[in-house]
Amino acid sequence: MKKGKYFTMKNxxxxxxxxxxxxxIVSEDYRWYEEDTSxxxxxxALNELGDVSELEIHINSPGGDxxxxxxxxNMIKQHPAKTSVYIDxxxxxxxxxxxxxxxxxxxASNSMYMIHNAMTGFYGNHNDMRKVADTLEHLNNSMVKQSYIDKNPAIDVEAxxxxxDNETWLSASEAFALGLIDEVLQPVQVAASITKEQMERFNNVPKALSAVDDEPIQQPVASIDKEYLDNALAMIREEMKALKQVEEKPKAKNNFFLNLN
Known part of the structure; x- marks a missing residue:
């Protein structure tokens, strides 16, 4: 198995x-983190796997380049193996x-599928802006939108x-109805991969995702035996008492205990 818990491959x-x-998804020049995929x-990874007849790709990604x-x-399309994607x-x-x-x-029935127009960050004058807008529109129609049409030639292109245009977040059942996926599976225990920084790029992030970082994580409450706690506190008091009786000046690391009342 290739190292890393985000971009991994295994035979x-x-x-x-x-x-x-x-x-x-990043360009290789910007692949600074282990979790990124270029x-x-x-x-x-495909080359390392060698000759395979079945290839599964599991996805939990906010997108990118x-x-x-x-x-x-295109590498997936051209691969000779039978390919299956699982949106986890x-x-x-x-x-x-x-x-x-x-x-x-x-x-998975508890997953999300988001489609929007290609976008970029850019600085320039009005002529530069028009050129970039034309380029984005061309990329959007020839690459991004075309991938959905290739998946379902019968899809309503206007819709x-x-x-x-509106950045639409689809449930599994909605994506299935549009013919963008082939099958809905039972829920899996995988959290959607999106950070606050990534969410700021989008406009219509569902509350279920946008609230992830704002909601406190409820930790389980551990029960503590009273007798065990009393004994532990008694031992601490004895150690503090012994420290106070030492004539030598205490080391700095003991100052915390000496200042307790």
């Missing part, structure tokens, strides 16, 4: 293998294009365009 035997994409790292995502999607938590933005490239797409 399952009998010419079957699995790859996990549980982080952002087209290069995905290619290397368009060109890297499209390259990964979140497939957002370009991660949905990756998902659409597989022969069969499964989605699809409207959903992308």
């Amino acid at each position: 399952l035997g009998d010419k079957k293998a699995s790859i996990d994409i549980f982080g952002e 087209a290069v790292s995905f290619r290397d 368009v060109f890297s995502g499209v390259a990964i999607a 938590g979140l497939a957002a933005s370009i991660a949905t294009t990756i998902a659409s490239s597989a022969d069969h797409v499964y989605m 699809l365009s409207a959903m992308m």
